[in-house]
Amino acid sequence: MRLNKIILSFVSALVILFSTSVASFAKVVGDKIILGAAISLTGKYSSNGVHTQNGYNMAVDRINSMGGVKVGGKTYKFDIIYYDDESNPKRAAQLAERLISQDGVEFMLGPYSSGLTKAIAPVTEKYGVPMVEANGASRSLFTKGYKYLFAVLAPANLYLDVAIETAVELNGGKPVKIAQAFEQDAFSQDVRLGILDAAERTGSKIIIDDKLPKELNDMAATLVKVKQMKPDVLVVSGHTKGALTAIRQIAEMKVDVPMLAMTHCDAAKLSKQHGKNSQYALCASQWHKSLTYKDDFFKDGMTYAADFEKEFGYDPPYQSAESSAALLVFKDAFERANSFDQKKVRDALAATNMQTFYGNIKFAPGGQNVDKPMVLFQVMCDASGSCENKVVAPLKWASAKLIHPIPKWSER
Amino acid sequence: MDFLVFQYPMITVQACLDGILLGVLFALIAYGMALQWGVMNIINIAQGDLVILGGYIAYFMYLYGIHPAWGVIVAPVIMYFVGIAIYKLVINKVVDRDLFISILATFGISILFMQLMNFAFGADVVLANSGYGTTMLFDSNVVLPNSKIFSAFISILFAACLVIYMKKSKLGRAIRATAQNARAAKILGVDTEKVYAATFGINAALCGVAGALISITFTIHPYMGLPYTIRSFMIVIVAGLGNLPGVAMSGMGLGVFEEFADYILGTEFRIGSVFLLLVLILVYRRFKLSRKREYLK
Numbered sequence: 007m008r009l010n011k012i013i014l015s016f017v018s019a020l021v022i023l024f025s026t027s028v029a030s031f032a033k034v035v036g037d038k039i040i041l042g043a044a045i046s047l048t049g050k051y052s053s054n055g056v057h058t059q060n061g062y063n064m065a066v067d068r069i070n071s072m073g074g075v076k077v078g079g080k081t082y083k084f085d086i087i088y089y090d091d092e093s094n095p096k097r098a099a100q101l102a103e104r105l106i107s108q109d110g111v112e113f114m115l116g117p118y119s120s121g122l123t124k125a126i127a128p129v130t131e132k133y134g135v136p137m138v139e140a141n142g143a144s145r146s147l148f149t150k151g152y153k154y155l156f157a158v159l160a161p162a163n164l165y166l167d168v169a170i171e172t173a174v175e176l177n178g179g180k181p182v183k184i185a186q187a188f189e190q191d192a193f194s195q196d197v198r199l200g201i202l203d204a205a206e207r208t209g210s211k212i213i214i215d216d217k218l219p220k221e222l223n224d225m226a227a228t229l230v231k232v233k234q235m236k237p238d239v240l241v242v243s244g245h246t247k248g249a250l251t252a253i254r255q256i257a258e259m260k261v262d263v264p265m266l267a268m269t270h271c272d273a274a275k276l277s278k279q280h281g282k283n284s285q286y287a288l289c290a291s292q293w294h295k296s297l298t299y300k301d302d303f304f305k306d307g308m309t310y311a312a313d314f315e316k317e318f319g320y321d322p323p324y325q326s327a328e329s330s331a332a333l334l335v336f337k338d339a340f341e342r343a344n345s346f347d348q349k350k351v352r353d354a355l356a357a358t359n360m361q362t363f364y365g366n367i368k369f370a371p372g373g374q375n376v377d378k379p380m381v382l383f384q385v386m387c388d389a390s391g392s393c394e395n396k397v398v399a400p401l402k403w404a405s406a407k408l409i410h411p412i413p414k415w416s417e418r
Numbered sequence: 419m420d421f422l423v424f425q426y427p428m429i430t431v432q433a434c435l436d437g438i439l440l441g442v443l444f445a446l447i448a449y450g451m452a453l454q455w456g457v458m459n460i461i462n463i464a465q466g467d468l469v470i471l472g473g474y475i476a477y478f479m480y481l482y483g484i485h486p487a488w489g490v491i492v493a494p495v496i497m498y499f500v501g502i503a504i505y506k507l508v509i510n511k512v513v514d515r516d517l518f519i520s521i522l523a524t525f526g527i528s529i530l531f532m533q534l535m536n537f538a539f540g541a542d543v544v545l546a547n548s549g550y551g552t553t554m555l556f557d558s559n560v561v562l563p564n565s566k567i568f569s570a571f572i573s574i575l576f577a578a579c580l581v582i583y584m585k586k587s588k589l590g591r592a593i594r595a596t597a598q599n600a601r602a603a604k605i606l607g608v609d610t611e612k613v614y615a616a617t618f619g620i621n622a623a624l625c626g627v628a629g630a631l632i633s634i635t636f637t638i639h640p641y642m643g644l645p646y647t648i649r650s651f652m653i654v655i656v657a658g659l660g661n662l663p664g665v666a667m668s669g670m671g672l673g674v675f676e677e678f679a680d681y682i683l684g685t686e687f688r689i690g691s692v693f694l695l696l697v698l699i700l701v702y703r704r705f706k707l708s709r710k711r712e713y714l715k
Contacts, residue, residue: 217686
């Protein structure tokens with residue numbers, strides 16, 4: 007009997023708790039549009055999580071101070087509820103659930119990384135909550151038929167295929183020999199798929215195809231193979247640790263390869279950590295401040311970079327720029343939908359066709375941005391040893407000429 | 419692809435040398451683990467995290483303009499006291515309890531360290547540049563970064579010093595006595611509490627040296643400790659407790675094994691093959707043990 011009583015009171019307590027907490031927030035409170043975001047503020051993605059959050063905050067402040075969002079003749083301001091997902095996909099999915107069903111958020115911003123976006127997307131889809139994400143590039147996000155997911159960035163398989171095409175072009179249109187090493191995570195494996203496509207398209211041959219472990223900090227074995235088999239291009243993708251490890255060991259082992267293409271050099275602060283050793287590395291990037299896209303809020307990349315540096319004290323990596331762009335997309339969609347109805351906003355998002363300082367944005371039916379090419383920059387150092395990233399491809403945006411082939415170590 | 423080792427014979431030489439240099443470093447970490455396992459009967463899951471912490475000490479020296487190689491002297495000193503502190507706070511409460519309890523306790527320390535390091539140093543992957551060059555052998559077909567040679571040399575140096583210390587010094591004798599029979603040692607006047615604390619401190623100091631070397635040769639990251647714990651666990655299992663030459667040999671063997679697994683099976687199986695080897699060795703040991711028991715019957 008007593009046990010029954012305890013259970014009964016426990017259940018009723020739960021019921022009361024739930025009935026009071028549900029809808030304590032709403033999507034729009036007063037003049038505020040409340041967006042929800044689970045961000046990695048701690049855990050292994052915390053540095054990029056902070057870049058993402060800074061990008062979001064910068065755009066919120068800018069949009070709010072420049073007149074906010076006009077819907078139905080009234081002006082609204084953005085506000086974001088953040089939760090820390092601890093870099094953990096399970097936690098991220100829980101938090102998305104909580105943002106939507108407890109906090110009543112009706113519009114979401116994406117987390118950092120493909121893995122976490124993958125965890126959140128099914129939740130936002132289930133509740134029909136439009137999510138504009140800026141940091142999940144994995145191709146698999148866009149093949150699942152999600153209707154409420156929109157990504158301002160180019161999908162991962164496009165990251166480095168420009169490099170292969172450039173290499174073929176420089177080889178007089180003849181196929182090249184490719185060596186590649188990729189970490190075994192969703193993102194890097196998608197980059198790999200892109201290379202496979204590019205290789206098939208150009209008839210190039212992949213002679214080394216290594217998969218690197220998650221705890222990667224030694225790729226000497228791959229580099230020994232590269233040294234012996236002499237490929238034309240070496241492609242490496244393994245987040246920050248991949249980029250840092252590759253540069254260190256290539257320099258130490260004096261590996262000569264005509265072209266070295268990588269991802270995540272930006273986040274790895276390659277030239278800062280490695281100085282001249284990082285010279286000539288080609289890096290795929292979603293954005294570079296020297297690109298000449300324009301919008302009304304941030305003007306252009308250079309202005310964005312200067313403003314960002316003033317506020318946060320460092321040069322914005324592309325992760326911040328794309329996060330800021332996500333807010334611009336939301337603002338534009340709200341104003342075109344002229345409503346806070348989730349379906350209408352979703353349709354407005356799907357019809358987005360705009361230019362931001364970050365690039366053109368136009369979504370394919372899968373949700374990926376198809377109107378913004380990736381750029382490749384090359385690390386270039388002057389005699390004093392200070393290095394800079396210069397855009398070298400595609401040619402339209404190039405601010406410097408690609409140095410190819412990379413000079414041999416014995417000649418440097 | 420599978421026969422790279424035969425197509426390019428120089429790869430074999432390279433793999434062996436890389437493996438040995440790497441293995442010596444592993445052996446140093448494993449030696450610390452074997453020491454405290456033998457003396458205190460504690461399997462330290464936080465071993466790898468102590469290594470990474472040592473690495474951060476060298477990294478910060480590098481950041482402030484001091485050559486990171488000095489880290490091999492500074493890191494063990496700091497880590498010795500970190501080790502003593504961990505012992506006083508946690509380990510002394512679990513030292514004569516069940517092995518399972520100590521595994522849980524050190525597992526907890528490991529998680530705590532990871533998060534604290536992440537909190538304090540950030541989640542960026544970092545490294546310290548030693549500026550050491552490269553040694554080329556065989557018409558530059560085999561390359562050895564001097565940083566790897568340096569770390570192997572320092573590892574051997576520290577291991578040798580420790581062996582001598584264990585043999586000659588009073589504390590060393592006390593540690594060995596406690597390892598053999600803690601109760602008897604206590605009766606004969608050895609302050610086992612002190613011995614335990616010193617052992618844990620020495621282990622942490624060894625981890626500090628190894629960490630400093632790793633920050634010079636590879637990269638460090640708050641969450642990269644576990645593979646080092648597993649490798650040292652594995653080396654100790656293969657070598658057995660209290661068998662120092664065994665630890666050195668199995669360390670180098672594991673290093674070479676990993677390199678060859680990388681070339682023959684592919685990089686993706688590198689760590690997997692270590693786990694597989696661990697399982698095989700455990701099964702083999704159990705099999706040998708069961709036969710012995712039957713024989714005794």
